[in-house]
Amino acid sequence: MATERLTEDLLLLTRLLRPSRHTDMTQQQYWLLRHLRCSGPQNIGELAQALGITTGSATVACKRLEKAGLITRTRQAEDERVVQVSLTDTGRTQIDAVRQQRRESLTHLLQVLDEPEQQELQRLVERLLDAAEAQGFGEMKKNDRHH
Known part of the structure; x- marks a missing residue:
């Protein structure tokens, strides 16, 4: 019973701290940008695997993020089926700002x-x-x- 309550409380806490509370970006977009920020440029397949999503979902998310100017997608010359995804300076700035806002929110909460x-x-x-x-x-x- 205590584990159930703790589980629910932790889930509530994660919802309160999720990126969408600080920006218009979805959680999937946040984690995709964060992963690129931490790991550097990757192809769509690598991103999908790292995030535990399908390549189709990764492609759709990347298209939206590219439209927003947060990433670039580049087809590889040696194999045009492979699309390399990289953060733009705007994307790097935005993910850093969201992460900082999340850290500040959590730091404030931990002060209790x-x-x-x-x-x-x-x-x-x-x-x-x-x-x-x-x-x-x-x-x-x-x-x-x-x-």
Whole structure:
């Protein structure tokens, strides 16, 4: 019963902190831009795999982001079926701004906890992240934690 309540509370917290509260971009667009920001240019297939979505979904999201001027899509000369996706300067600026807004919101929220409570929460979150990584949740990599 306690696990169910904790699960629901954590889901509520993630909804409160989601990118769409800070911008017009969807969660999928946020994570796509964030992934490009952390990993650099990638082709559509690599993006889709990293985000756990279909290549069709990645293509649609990339077309919208390209229209908004946040990414560029370039067909590879050696194989025109392969489309390389890169952040534009505008995309980099926007994803950095959204990430900063999210950090500020969470920092403000964490101020209700005193220092020992924050340290305990940090320890528990690290355990959850380690477990998620060990179980292969979302192909998370340890270096993604700090980007």
